[in-house]
Amino acid sequence: MDGLASINGLGSSYTDNVNPLDPEEFRRQGHMIIDFLADYYQNIEKYPVLSQVEPGYLRKLLPMSAPYVAEPVEAILQDVQQHIIPGITHWQSPNYFAYFPSSGSVAGFLGEVLSTGFNVVGFNWISSPAATELESIVMDWLGQMLQLPQSFLFSGNGGGVIQGTTCEAMLCTLTAARDQMSSKIGRDNIGKLVVYGSDQTHSALAKAANIAGINPKNVRAIKTTKSTSFGLSPESLQIAISFDEKAGLIPLYLCATIGTTSTTAVDPLGPLCDVAKRYGMWVHVDAAYAGSACICPEFRHFISGAEGANSFSLNAHKWFFTTLDCCCVWVKDPSTLIKSLSTNPEYLRNKASDTKQVVDYKDWQITLSRRFRAMKLWLVLRSYGVANLRNFLRSHVKMAKLFEELVASDNRFEVVVPRYFAMVCFRVLPSALCKFQNEYCDKDDVDQTHANEFNRKLLESMNASGRIYITHAQVDGIYMLRFAVGATLTEDKHVIMAWKVIREMVDTMLNTE
Amino acid sequence: MDGLASINGLGSSYTDNVNPLDPEEFRRQGHMIIDFLADYYQNIEKYPVLSQVEPGYLRKLLPMSAPYVAEPVEAILQDVQQHIIPGITHWQSPNYFAYFPSSGSVAGFLGEVLSTGFNVVGFNWISSPAATELESIVMDWLGQMLQLPQSFLFSGNGGGVIQGTTCEAMLCTLTAARDQMSSKIGRDNIGKLVVYGSDQTHSALAKAANIAGINPKNVRAIKTTKSTSFGLSPESLQIAISFDEKAGLIPLYLCATIGTTSTTAVDPLGPLCDVAKRYGMWVHVDAAYAGSACICPEFRHFISGAEGANSFSLNAHKWFFTTLDCCCVWVKDPSTLIKSLSTNPEYLRNKASDTKQVVDYKDWQITLSRRFRAMKLWLVLRSYGVANLRNFLRSHVKMAKLFEELVASDNRFEVVVPRYFAMVCFRVLPSALCKFQNEYCDKDDVDQTHANEFNRKLLESMNASGRIYITHAQVDGIYMLRFAVGATLTEDKHVIMAWKVIREMVDTMLNTE
The missing domain is CATH 3.90.1150.10 (Aspartate Aminotransferase, domain 1)
Known part of the structure; x- marks a missing residue:
């Protein structure tokens, strides 16, 4: 304890008397950060939209190691202004037209700030019932707004979960599909499973497939053409599947996209699901970008046919005014996810979970710990x-x-x-x-x-x-x-x-x- | 457009003249939320630590569908106070001693708020150079504080990345280990790969292994005893491996834990790595909880032997004053991660990436989109x-x-x-x-x-x-x-x-x- 005493003696600006979560210090610094960000938005058009720094710029500006003694927040914010902002590509700038923009909003921000403040770790219901229940409720709300088939909603024995990104949605649903199929064909046949998308499908699919142990040789990127505006043709899918079946392979999973990254092409859901159904395949709908638009009646037709799919995802952080990250995923049969992703260690057991009265979202996703993401979606909707x-x-x-x-x-x-x-x-x-x-x-x-x-x-x-x-x-x-x-x-x-x-x-x- | 006009005519409190990211509205509501949270911390001891609500409580309190017209933030905050807070288990309460607490702080909060405000999607360097570069810098800083072997730091040709949680860290490193081994033994032998931990290892390991396509029968939870204070004995590991080898299986991956969830047991890193080395296995160190303590010289000995491991992770959101989520992962050979997890679609190509001058963190993790998590860790450190x-x-x-x-x-x-x-x-x-x-x-x-x-x-x-x-x-x-x-x-x-x-x-x- 001598070491402790000597360190306490050092002239740190953070005194031992101030708790690092002291409410009044929180209030003081919190107001400071709000003004900092409000000013940032006021001035955002003055910055180059795409950061103009050279690789390695920041290492030249920052010290080689963490400071031993505390530094005042004012000095840190000055460094954010001088050293960080020039290295930021300003996604919130009105002159940002790259990739798919991330549409922030005051409500989305407020929701994220609230959940950061509560800082609950909502892995299961008991760890913060509101985090789980609000998530189930807003996922039903949003599902209704999209006129998703009732079977995707909790009210129709399906259900929704908020994950981080589409890649997680693909990986979770693909794992569920893989395990469901394995239980029929035997685990040794995992090497025969085939995953289908088009050459316009997001690269996340191939990545998710590799992580899930699908042989990269069995991931099909079916060619699209200008004649179908780069949508996946059901005929091409049928041909690819037939070819694979003849080769002794087993069709597993189709990812159909509503609004591809390159050109916002739309795959024809209904006819694709019809083909997939013949083979007992899992169909996931990746509506990461364009799903949002489908809350408008005039765009809803783009997802007609979704009733034939098994899962559907939409990134609210893309085009729905909700800050990163917020990937809304609906599944028709949550038990398939739970079978693949559940864990039940003693240290997490509790009466509510044991009696199966509640949703434990840890079993609907990759990670155990999870943020209270529903808060921001709720604030945006309201x-x-x-x-x-x-x-x-x-x-x-x-x-x-x-x-x-x-x-x-x-x-x-x-x-x-x-x-x-x-x-x-x-x-x-x-x-x-x-x-x-x-x-x-x-x-x-x-x-x-x-x-x-x-x-x-x-x-x-x-x-x-x-x-x-x-x-x-x-x-x-x-x-x-x-x-x-x-x-x-x-x-x-x-x-x-x-x-x-x-x-x-x-x-x-x-x-x- | 008739529909649009009629909707505009509805008496919404949100007028068409206010942009949803209007800086002055941001300022007004931002200050409101800070006061709300500061008051929450002031009053936190008045609430039951564990939420006392019954399953389904919230559905009874909220409407069946999203509101058609906008609601004022004041009304929403009132609902947060009346309906959400009773359903929160107060992880930030001083009377919270459950699981492992999540140690929030003013600095961690500020960092999260800043990154929420900038709302950049930092998948690759060009998408926001500061997000990538600050992450590499703070990961080196924290690695130095832990006295991690130089080979885990960028300055020693290793490197660090901030992921969400330990399960992601395990899944990514396990996928990298699996693919590295597959390239030697052939992909068809994936069914022979064996993953090792103890009966005290976090349940995330078995989950990650299943997602990665490892046969659940090949996940070993080696029994520990009171005689080793529930640490994994190298002798037991050796026996388990020998048994598996005789059965024609292939040892792949060992997860050693520094501070297990049940009892904070510590696995003896040095001797375990010695055993693993004989078989060319990947060793991951899960220091999710207790890693933080190792920045104190008197605790550092708990991770001695880490030089024999391939990867090391620590949850800064657990016991390092950084809000959820912030899992710090270091690897000795980032190329192994990149080989398994990289994607290179045309729409993400850019000069900086093509010339390989920069780190593109999308290739170090599961997801493509990623938040600017380094900001909060930087603020905590400084x-x-x-x-x-x-x-x-x-x-x-x-x-x-x-x-x-x-x-x-x-x-x-x-x-x-x-x-x-x-x-x-x-x-x-x-x-x-x-x-x-x-x-x-x-x-x-x-x-x-x-x-x-x-x-x-x-x-x-x-x-x-x-x-x-x-x-x-x-x-x-x-x-x-x-x-x-x-x-x-x-x-x-x-x-x-x-x-x-x-x-x-x-x-x-x-x-x-």
Whole structure:
């Protein structure tokens, strides 16, 4: 204890008398952080959207080791401002149009802050009944808003759970499907199981399959084409399955996507489920991005056919005003998840669980410990209400339409694939490069490769300007720019300005070459 | 669009003019939530520690569906106070001694709030360089504080990553180990792979193994005994491995625990790694709970031998003042993780990643999307400094010692297993039940079963009182109460009061029977 006494003697600014969770210190620093963040939002347009730092920038600015004595919060916040913010890519900026935006909101923030403050570890019901019960309730609410089949809701003997991300949703449902099938065909046949998606399915599927012990050779990325707008054709699925069956393999799991990452393509749920049903396959619907839009009646048709699926997931942190992370997953038969994922160690036993009166969400997911994520979803639903949430989503779609019209008005550009939601895939046309005799035009018929290279350079220049941030996709050999509206602060004027930036950049590139 | 217009016409309190991320509205509601939580901490001792609600309580209080029109935040916070708080088990209460407490702090809270506010999705470096770089830096800082072997740090060609929970850490390292082994023995032999732990290893291991496609029959829970204080004996491990090898199985992975959940037992790392090394096995160190204490020189010896392991994890959200979730994982050879977990879809490609100058943490974990978790760990380290952090941990250990002394001073009780850290396993002795001729004493030598039953009832009564919350374990046939100090607000007086509650309860139970 001599060591302890000598350390206590050191001149730390954090005195032994202040508990690290002292309520008044919490209040003081809490208000400070709110003002810091409110100012951040006020000033967010002043920062380059895409961080312009070089790899390794931060190691040069920070000490080699943790401080021995405490530092005041004011000094730390100054470092956040000076050293961290320049290294942040500002996902909340109204000029952010990359990937799929993460649509923060005041209500989502408040919910996350509340659950952080309570800091409960809601692995089972008893560890915080409200965390479990609110989750079941809001998952039923959201399921109703989506008009999911009753069989996916608790009120219909299915049920919903909030996980972190789609990859977890895929991994959990795939594990459940695998174990269900193994119990029929024997565990030794795990090497024969086949997982299906399209070449547009998110990379999370192949990753989840590998983690779950599925042979990577048995993960099918079925080719899609422009003729089906890059949706998975049921005929192609049928052909792939038949081929595998002839080879002695066993079809296990299909992932159908509503709003693919590259182009927001939609797989036709009904016909795909019909094919899968013939083989007793598990169908998971990955509606990570576009599921949100389906709370609007005019978009609901995109998920019709979901009644044939076994599970359905949607990332509320993507386009539903709920901060990262919040992946809403519904399953028709929760017992399949529970069979694969439950644990029952003595130290977690309790009367409520033993009598099976309650949901213990630890058995519906990978991890044991879990945050009170339902709080933020509840706050978003209540703070805005269904009507406003629909309006917010519609306003994003409207802005994407506006951008689409702007692109269409300039004959140097094309919208490459149909726009369904709030994302526009566009590019500068090969023909545009031809008209201006430049490096991209060494023959009459400028080929795709040159156009791809031009669009790639265009993207780089735009992002390096820091004025907007856009990312790309490459589908069917075409390099395209993805203009994804969805950052909460974005308004018409930002879309118009983005278009101006893009046009100016193209003008410069074509003229100066 | 007619529908939209009519919806806009509805009397919603959220007008179309207010953006859901409006900075001034953010400021107003943000300050409100800080005061709400500061008041919560002020009043936390007034609430029953363990929630006393009945299963299904919340469904009776909330509407059947989400509101159509917006509701004011004031009304929502009122519902949080009236409907949610009674359903919360107050993990931040100073009278919380259950499971392992989650030690919140002002700094941990602030860090989480900052990362929620920035709401970046840091899957790869470019998506927010600061998120990745700060994570690498603080993981090196914390690794140094633990005196982890240099080979686990970035500065020694290893590296650290922040995942959500230990189960993820186990699943990722197990998948990496499995794939490394499969490349040698062929994928068809996955059914032969064996995973080892003790009967005290966390249930997360068996779960992770099942998810990763390891046959549940090949997960060994090697028996421990009181003679080794429930630590895994290297001799027992050797015997188990030899047995499996003779049966044609292949030893793959050992999970050694520093501070088991039931009794905080410590597995002897050095000798266990020596055994594992002979078979080319992967060794993971699960220091979820007790790893934190090892930043104090006097506890560091508990992880000596870690240099023989492949990976090491510690939950900063458990006993390191960092809110849920924050599982710090170090690996010696990050390329093994990356080989199993990397994805490289076109839509995520970027120059920084392509030139391999940067860490892309998506390839070090299960999920793609990831929160900026390093922020809270950084704030904890800086806001308190190494000296205070050590003192905080030592103060918890000191309070556990105090409790241990109180238990020892009453000859009706025993401390069942040696106390290493801040958790005391105790119980009412069978002999105490004998002295008072009651239902638990129907013969001279009251057996364990009766003592177990008495202690179980004692636990139930205490928790039903709402004054303290304690959980149990059962090891070697003995039902014991676990008194885990670690909630940040706990002071000596709470420990003394808890002991008073326990004694009173025992007095009553013994006298009234």
